[in-house]
Amino acid sequence: MDQVAQPSVKDLQKSFIYHLQHTLVKDKYSATKADMYLALAYAVRDLLATRWLDTQQSYYLKDAKRVYYISMEFLMGRTLGNALINLGVMEEWDMALKELGLSIEELQEVEWDAGLGNGGLGRLAACFLDSMASMQLPAYGYGIRYEYGMFYQKIVDGGQHEVPDNWLRYQNPWEFDRQEHLHPIRFEGRVVEFTDRDGSKRFSWVDYYEVMALAYDFPVPGYKNNTVNTMRLWSAKASRDFDLNFFNQGNYIGSVESKMKTENISKVLYPADHMLEGKELRLRQEYFLASATVQDILYRFAKKHDNLTELPDQVAIQLNDTHPVLAIPELMRILIDERKLTWEAAWEITTKTFAYTNHTILQEALEKWPVPMVSRLLPRHLLIIFEINRRFLEEVASRFPGDTARLQRMSIIDDSGEKQVRMAHLAIVASHSINGVSALHSEILKDDLFHDFYEVWPERFNNKTNGITQRRWLKHCNPYLADLISEAIGDKWTTDLDELQNLRPLAEDSEFRRRWMDIKRMNKQRLADHIYQRNCIQISPDSLFDCQTKRIHEYKRQLLNILQVVARYNRLKEYPGLELPPRTVIFGGKAAPSYSAAKLIIKLINSVGSVINNDPAVNQQLKVAFLANYSVSLAEKIFPAADLSEQISTAGTEASGTGNMKYALNGALTIGTLDGANIEIMEEVGKDNIFIFGLTTPQAVGLRSSGYRPQDYYYQLPELKTVLDQISSGMFSPGNPGLFRPLVDNLLNSDYYLLLADFDAYMDAQADVDRLYMIPDEWARKSILNTAGMGKFSSDRTIGEYARDIWGIKPQPVEHKGIHHW
Numbered sequence: 172m173d174q175v176a177q178p179s180v181k182d183l184q185k186s187f188i189y190h191l192q193h194t195l196v197k198d199k200y201s202a203t204k205a206d207m208y209l210a211l212a213y214a215v216r217d218l219l220a221t222r223w224l225d226t227q228q229s230y231y232l233k234d235a236k237r238v239y240y241i242s243m244e245f246l247m248g249r250t251l252g253n254a255l256i257n258l259g260v261m262e263e264w265d266m267a268l269k270e271l272g273l274s275i276e277e278l279q280e281v282e283w284d285a286g287l288g289n290g291g292l293g294r295l296a297a298c299f300l301d302s303m304a305s306m307q308l309p310a311y312g313y314g315i316r317y318e319y320g321m322f323y324q325k326i327v328d329g330g331q332h333e334v335p336d337n338w339l340r341y342q343n344p345w346e347f348d349r350q351e352h353l354h355p356i357r358f359e360g361r362v363v364e365f366t367d368r369d370g371s372k373r374f375s376w377v378d379y380y381e382v383m384a385l386a387y388d389f390p391v392p393g394y395k396n397n398t399v400n401t402m403r404l405w406s407a408k409a410s411r412d413f414d415l416n417f418f419n420q421g422n423y424i425g426s427v428e429s430k431m432k433t434e435n436i437s438k439v440l441y442p443a444d445h446m447l448e449g450k451e452l453r454l455r456q457e458y459f460l461a462s463a464t465v466q467d468i469l470y471r472f473a474k475k476h477d478n479l480t481e482l483p484d485q486v487a488i489q490l491n492d493t494h495p496v497l498a499i500p501e502l503m504r505i506l507i508d509e510r511k512l513t514w515e516a517a518w519e520i521t522t523k524t525f526a527y528t529n530h531t532i533l534q535e536a537l538e539k540w541p542v543p544m545v546s547r548l549l550p551r552h553l554l555i556i557f558e559i560n561r562r563f564l565e566e567v568a569s570r571f572p573g574d575t576a577r578l579q580r581m582s583i584i585d586d587s588g589e590k591q592v593r594m595a596h597l598a599i600v601a602s603h604s605i606n607g608v609s610a611l612h613s614e615i616l617k618d619d620l621f622h623d624f625y626e627v628w629p630e631r632f633n634n635k636t637n638g639i640t641q642r643r644w645l646k647h648c649n650p651y652l653a654d655l656i657s658e659a660i661g662d663k664w665t666t667d668l669d670e671l672q673n674l675r676p677l678a679e680d681s682e683f684r685r686r687w688m689d690i691k692r693m694n695k696q697r698l699a700d701h702i703y704q705r706n707c708i709q710i711s712p713d714s715l716f717d718c719q720t721k722r723i724h725e726y727k728r729q730l731l732n733i734l735q736v737v738a739r740y741n742r743l744k745e746y747p748g749l750e751l752p753p754r755t756v757i758f759g760g761k762a763a764p765s766y767s768a769a770k771l772i773i774k775l776i777n778s779v780g781s782v783i784n785n786d787p788a789v790n791q792q793l794k795v796a797f798l799a800n801y802s803v804s805l806a807e808k809i810f811p812a813a814d815l816s817e818q819i820s821t822a823g824t825e826a827s828g829t830g831n832m833k834y835a836l837n838g839a840l841t842i843g844t845l846d847g848a849n850i851e852i853m854e855e856v857g858k859d860n861i862f863i864f865g866l867t868t869p870q871a872v873g874l875r876s877s878g879y880r881p882q883d884y885y886y887q888l889p890e891l892k893t894v895l896d897q898i899s900s901g902m903f904s905p906g907n908p909g910l911f912r913p914l915v916d917n918l919l920n921s922d923y924y925l926l927l928a929d930f931d932a933y934m935d936a937q938a939d940v941d942r943l944y945m946i947p948d949e950w951a952r953k954s955i956l957n958t959a960g961m962g963k964f965s966s967d968r969t970i971g972e973y974a975r976d977i978w979g980i981k982p983q984p985v986e987h988k989g990i991h992h993w
């Protein structure tokens with residue numbers, strides 16, 4: 172596998188000390204822990220460097236077809252641990268550092284998370300990069316190098332406070348600026364029409380101003396295969412011209428100010444998940460990413476090709492949601508205005524190149540941009556979008572004569588109110604593939620959200636159920652469990668997760684169950700220590716760790732969970748002898764700063780927690796902990812310690828979920844609705860090994876359309892009524908009794924996400940959980956069977972399907988030649 176001898180422990184120590192002394196200019200007396208981390212990072216980076224060069228050179232020499240994954244978010248987390256795992260040098264480094272009196276775990280904790288994403292969508296992009304490199308696919312991730320990533324969440328008085336994530340203030344050993352890869356990005360100005368020498372109508376974009384996109388490259392190592400792919404993130408820089416023009420006008424301070432304004436484009440990640448903010452700066456960011464990436468792709472293509480009709484044979488572009496969809500009119504613009512192709516030729520190239528992944532059906536998350544804003548910012552692109560739409564509607568009209576309602580529904584331009592560009596429609600019309608991210612979600616796209624388009628192009632629609640990388644989400648985050656699994660069934664699961672099914676017979680082996688649960692208990696103890704340090708809450712590792720960690724959103728129904736917690740509290744108070752297994756209910760997740768209901772839910776969770784945690788009457792049987800700043804590195808501590816995974820979104824709202832997969836992979840049992848990938852998890856682990864409850868998607872849709880009356884449940888379910896009355900009357904906010912009333916009023920008067928309708932079924936399912944947890948052997952069996960059933964949910968499987976069905980690309984193994992000679 173590796174053509175170059177692996178370095179010995181002595182070599183590693185030498186390299187570490189070399190970097191400490193020569194790169195950081197520190198010795199063991201002056202070095203801080205951060206210096207030690209950096210020395211290690213630089214030494215590990217050296218192992219990546221020649222593999223990275225070899226990989227890029229081999230793609231070039233083979234002229235391989237490349238895939239470009241464009242995403243506004245990459246939620247990478249820490250790099251060091253992943254690099255150690257994928258290079259296959261974790262144990263050697265562990266030994267090398269131990270001999271120097273250092274702990275590799277502690278040094279990894281120094282690294283700041285790369286949090287350039289909100290949640291599931293950004294983490295999916297990160298898992299996909301790992302899988303593409305591990306499967307030796309010639310792939311690139313393209314995104315934005317935000318100066319400020321996802322905000323750091325602090326909990327103050329039970330509420331969320333946002334602190335800027337200035338992740339670049341620390342030395343970042345994992346990025347390389349590529350000053351030579353610089354593309355001009357144009358904004359504003361106007362379009363002039365003219366007739367060229369051949370008598371064709373042409374357009375030229377004039378009076379624009381330019382911002383430069385500067386490339387920063389990050390290595391993406393594959394798992395033990397010598398492949399190192401590239402994630403390229405763009406940073407905004409004022410152009411030289413800009414500097415000269417402005418500074419020559421004599422207004423020095425004003426010039427610096429406008430220079431800073433143009434560089435603001437890559438300043439900050441928008442922290443709203445599943446919610447469109449509609450800010451102009453966000454649209455600028457989207458075009459900045461789209462344009463820089465398309466220019467880069469064409470530049471790389473041009474090194475070996477001059478016939479643009481070959482582009483779809485050399486390039487596949489995957490759009491991670493609609494955020495980068497302006498890449499479509501941008502490619503059209505370049506092909507037509509700059510390369511002088513006909514519309515028809517340009518369109519054929521474009522549609523064969525692009526593919527679109529939809530991530531949500533929530534109306535408030537579907538991107539729509541006001542036509543006047545697009546017109547001012549990107550006048551040429553708006554004309555191109557209009558022309559795409561004109562031709563498209565013509566086609567629809569000829570297929571469905573007289574159906575004007577259909578034309579309005581399908582138009583890329585929504586003119587029901589203020590005219591808006593529907594980005595999803597643009598993506599669908601210009602892509603040869605449109606996919607959802609779970610079986611259920613992809614069906615909803617065909618049957619409901621995009622049904623009109625499905626009728627026109629059924630062959631374009633397909634499903635790619637999401638996955639997660641087992642390298643980070645089992646091998647790295649849960650090393651003891653990973654080792655136990657490898658000892659039992661070998662380590663092929665690291666690249667073929669279906670191997671986990673060989674664990675099934677071991678679920679019947681009592682000794683194996685004991686070892687399995689011993690590791691779970693150890694992981695729980697570690698999380699308990701962490702929680703004690705952060706939250707000052709003492710929790711028992713023998714209690715059931717019941718976890719709901721994900722973005723805070725009404726559709727995810729953290730509120731339903733907390734209603735159940737309050738009901739449980741009431742039961743324990745009323746029946747002190749009640750035989751329930753002790754529970755620790757753990758929450759984690761950020762709310763968008765502008766999402767007041769989500770912030771109030773965080774405050775409610777903490778307020779309920781402080782009442783329960785301080786009530787000696789229930790103290791031993793129930794605790795609630797909200798872990799601040801849910802992020803990749805915190806998630807890596809939570810999943811291995813979880814007994815129960817809460818996946819309780821209203822059926823039909825969660826496109827897939829990937830947190831559900833990480834929990835089950837680490838042996839947690841799921842309590843969940845028939846939503847997103849939960850359905851497929853149920854199919855894989857078996858109905859007997861999962862707690863499914865609540866309305867199905869058709870039932871939820873039916874209930875809403877037949878006139879849902881949440882108050883019926885309030886009056887019919889005395890426990891529910893008590894809980895809602897307690898919350899709205901101020902039992903958890905004595906200083907401000909009306910604080911949580913808006914949450915309850917919303918439930919009683921609208922309850923769009925049907926919490927009250929599902930409450931009773933949820934309580935019953937939780938009772939089933941309690942009963943099972945009291946039979947430790949049975950719980951252990953099911954825990955093992957959950958891990959054993961997770962083979963399908965490797966992102967390797969997902970990426971294999973994208974590569975085969977959508978991208979048409981093949982593995983390109985890399986030969987590592989070692990130290991390069993001139």
Ligand SMILES: *Cc1c(COP(=O)(O)O)cnc(C)c1O
Pocket residue numbers: 289290291294720721722801802803806827828829830831833
């Ligand atoms: C996996 C993951 C998510 C997605 O969680 P869901 O439960 O699928 O919404 C969000 N944030 C982080 C940090 C994750 O690791």
